[in-house]
Amino acid sequence: MRALYFASVRERVGITEEEIDPPKSVANVAQLIDWLASRGEGYAEAFANRTAIRAAIDKNHARRDAPIASAREIAFFPPMTGG
Amino acid sequence: MRALYFASVRERVGITEEEIDPPKSVANVAQLIDWLASRGEGYAEAFANRTAIRAAIDKNHARRDAPIASAREIAFFPPMTGG
Amino acid sequence: MIAPNVRVTNEPFDAYREEALLIEGCRDIGAVVTFTGLCRDEAGTLVALELEHFPGMAEQEIAAVAGEALARWPLLGLTVIHRYGLIGPGEKIVLVVAAARHRGEAFQASEFLMDFLKTRAPFWKKEHRSDGAAGGWVEAKASDDAAASRWGKDTS
């Protein structure tokens, strides 16, 4: 699946997007965040404050317990500050 | 004192303004309305529905019990419908 | 505290210019709420509204409500314009522009202005009907009194 990063998450991870292939045991958003955080220093920093991370599956806001099995694209970003 | 009439009150009284000289016993707005209503058919009609009459003394909204002794100008009109 | 810009006029006004004038030169404004009240045609039955007003008192009452808004919210700009005379469907009757650092203040101030302007400013609307029948004076609405009363103590 495709992972997208925005704003401070993007800056810390260091890339805007990438193809990821998490193990089958990673079933929902919370588990995917844990898995991503374990991938290196930038990821660890980007996902350190779990409560400040929002996720969207295929461009729809997703809760922590949302399953990721059928996701084509999953985006991570901090709380929105538009408007 | 000067009496001013606006909107439906003006149309019923038939004039926009006039000099009035109520007797000394007419001390407040409510009493002045009663006195005006007794002055003829148009006045009676204009002031028939007392609750639909607003008054202003010298361009300030005035309650029914406001004294009129020092008023130079007193205006009568229906509830406002601007905006 | 800033001074409000209050105008009562029988001329059409340029809402865009008023808003631009208000914003101009103030780089601290984060939110502008503009309310425009227009003449409806009431499904084609209305050819015009005739707005009567009490000269002098109209300006004074709007200025009083504007002053109250400025005392309640930290506004950076406030313009209120009200027309009188004959106004056709689609034409603008009233304009309120409130500028502030944050949106809540601008929204609340402009709603407050409209609620009290409706119940306090001496303007009266008469309908001119397209079928030629005698138009009547527009009735005051209880909902307007209710809208004003939700702001707490009467400002009069």
Place this chain on the structure above:
Amino acid sequence: MIAPNVRVTNEPFDAYREEALLIEGCRDIGAVVTFTGLCRDEAGTLVALELEHFPGMAEQEIAAVAGEALARWPLLGLTVIHRYGLIGPGEKIVLVVAAARHRGEAFQASEFLMDFLKTRAPFWKKEHRSDGAAGGWVEAKASDDAAASRWGKDTS
């Protein structure tokens, strides 16, 4: 129900033209509320805001909130425009224009739009400081969540 006009763009927008387009040809509109969000200079410390967004999702989320507003209030017109990219102090970032028969509907719909746009639409602001120091990402405010929650059930 009308269709909302939603746009996400890196170009400046013409608020006046948007409002004129919305009103044009509808003689039943009695109230228009226009909200404009501008870039503040933060007492001279800010040289620009950089607005990042999530293309596709940004439009979709704004359209969803607009649809919710149209379901709640009998609006006659609704336009929402949000810019992205580099925006200087005094420039407009966001525009909401809500038109209705009566003012209450127009006020509520535009406030609702802004409250949910703030918490749902994927935009992020980064500050560029005039002293050359590294600008930071603007922090989300708890007050924005509170503003959204007062409308009852979450629209997500």
